Amino acid sequence: MSTSTRTTTRYSVRSFEPADRETFLSLYDTVFGHDRSTEWFRWKFRENPYADHVPILVASIDGDPVGYRAFFAQEMRIDGTVRTAFQPCDTMVHPDHRGRGLFSRMNERAIERYTAGEPSFFFNFPNENSKPGNLSAGWREIGTVPAYYRPQNPVSALEDRIGVAPTSGDGLDRRAADSGPATAVTNTLRDAITTSHRAGDRLLVESDSDLAVEYYETPPADTLATIYRRSIPGAIHTNRTAEFYRWRFDNPAHSYPTYVARRDGDPIAALVVSSGDEYARIVDALPRTIGSEPEALNRLLVSALDDCADRSYVEAFGETLPAPLRFRFYPDTRLPLSALIKPTSRTLLARNLGEEIDLESSSIASWTFSRLDLDTT
Known part of the structure; x- marks a missing residue:
C-alpha cells in the first residue's frame, strides 16, 4: 500500500455531533474569512424547520474534524406539490488536509445517507472549486442564472487617481485635506451622481399612482406570505x-428592510433588501410572478434605491425585477x-435522490429564483 493510500484511509466521515460546532465555526472563519x-449556527442548522437533525457531515482524522459538508434544508414547490430539498452549503476542508479526496468522500456519504428518503433532491450553485466534484458525483448542470448589478457611484475610481483612497471607516482616507480641491471634486461629483440617479428613477414610475408604500425594519411574515399566495408561479421555487x-429572516448576520405596496389597503407587492458597507442586495420580490405587478414593484424599487443611494452598487439575482435594464441593472x-x-x-x-421526481433533466426555464432561494443572503 502506498503512503498516500495509507494516509487517506486514516480519514473517516461521520454525522455531525454537538461538540463539532466550535470547530465548524473556527474553520468557517479560516476558509471564508467571516466570523459567524x-x-x-443555531439559526441556520438547529432551528431550521425543514430538517429534524443537523444536516452536516464531518471528515475527521484521528477523531479531529478537518472538513465539513453542510446542507441548507428548505421546501420547494414543484408542479403544485411541495418537496424537501437540501442545498449544499458551507463546504470546507482545512488547508492542511486538501487534495486528499475528502470532498468526494463527504459527497458519497451524503448521497448514501439521503437517497430514497428525505430530502427528494439536492440543488445548488457551486463555485468553480466544488463544481467538478459535484458533477463527478452525479449532479447535472441545468443552466446559468444571471446576477444584475447597478453601478451607483463611479467616484471610487476618481478617488484613486487624485489621491483619496477608500477605507473601512467613513469611506475616505484623507490624504488630501478635507478642504482641499480633491475632496471638493469627489464630494461634488458624488452628490451630482446621486441626485441624477434619484431624478431618473422617479421619472420611471407614475407619480399619481393609487399605491401606498410602507416600510418595515423587520419583514412582516404574514403579509409576505399573503402576497406570495396571490400569484404562485408554476416554476420550481422555494415554498x-x-x-x-x-425563520428565514431571523438570520442574525443580516437585517432585512422591507417595502410593501398596498392598493385599497390590500398588500399586493413587496421588496426585501439587505446591505453591506459597499452594496445593497435585493433579496426577494413579491409576487413571484414578477410581471403581474410591475408598477407596484417598480415603485418599491425606487423607494429602496433612494434609501440605498450611498451604496456603491446594488445587486439583484434571478427573477427579481420587472425591467432591470430600465433601472440600469446590467x-x-x-x-x-x-x-x-x-x-x-x-x-x-x-441531483435526484430517488425516483419520485426527475429534476436532472429539467431546463433552467423550469426554475425561478431570487436571492432568497439561495442558502445565504
Whole structure:
C-alpha cells in the first residue's frame, strides 16, 4: 500500500455531533474569512424547520474534524406539490488536509445517507472549486442564472487617481485635506451622481399612482406570505409560507428592510433588501410572478434605491425585477458586464435522490429564483 493510500484511509466521515460546532465555526472563519456566531449556527442548522437533525457531515482524522459538508434544508414547490430539498452549503476542508479526496468522500456519504428518503433532491450553485466534484458525483448542470448589478457611484475610481483612497471607516482616507480641491471634486461629483440617479428613477414610475408604500425594519411574515399566495408561479421555487419567512429572516448576520405596496389597503407587492458597507442586495420580490405587478414593484424599487443611494452598487439575482435594464441593472451574463465580471456561483446543478421526481433533466426555464432561494443572503 502506498503512503498516500495509507494516509487517506486514516480519514473517516461521520454525522455531525454537538461538540463539532466550535470547530465548524473556527474553520468557517479560516476558509471564508467571516466570523459567524453560535446564534447564526443555531439559526441556520438547529432551528431550521425543514430538517429534524443537523444536516452536516464531518471528515475527521484521528477523531479531529478537518472538513465539513453542510446542507441548507428548505421546501420547494414543484408542479403544485411541495418537496424537501437540501442545498449544499458551507463546504470546507482545512488547508492542511486538501487534495486528499475528502470532498468526494463527504459527497458519497451524503448521497448514501439521503437517497430514497428525505430530502427528494439536492440543488445548488457551486463555485468553480466544488463544481467538478459535484458533477463527478452525479449532479447535472441545468443552466446559468444571471446576477444584475447597478453601478451607483463611479467616484471610487476618481478617488484613486487624485489621491483619496477608500477605507473601512467613513469611506475616505484623507490624504488630501478635507478642504482641499480633491475632496471638493469627489464630494461634488458624488452628490451630482446621486441626485441624477434619484431624478431618473422617479421619472420611471407614475407619480399619481393609487399605491401606498410602507416600510418595515423587520419583514412582516404574514403579509409576505399573503402576497406570495396571490400569484404562485408554476416554476420550481422555494415554498414561501409565513413560517418560512419568520425563520428565514431571523438570520442574525443580516437585517432585512422591507417595502410593501398596498392598493385599497390590500398588500399586493413587496421588496426585501439587505446591505453591506459597499452594496445593497435585493433579496426577494413579491409576487413571484414578477410581471403581474410591475408598477407596484417598480415603485418599491425606487423607494429602496433612494434609501440605498450611498451604496456603491446594488445587486439583484434571478427573477427579481420587472425591467432591470430600465433601472440600469446590467446582467453579468451579457455585455458590457460579461467582459468585466466572470460570473461565479451562477450555474444551477441538481441531483435526484430517488425516483419520485426527475429534476436532472429539467431546463433552467423550469426554475425561478431570487436571492432568497439561495442558502445565504
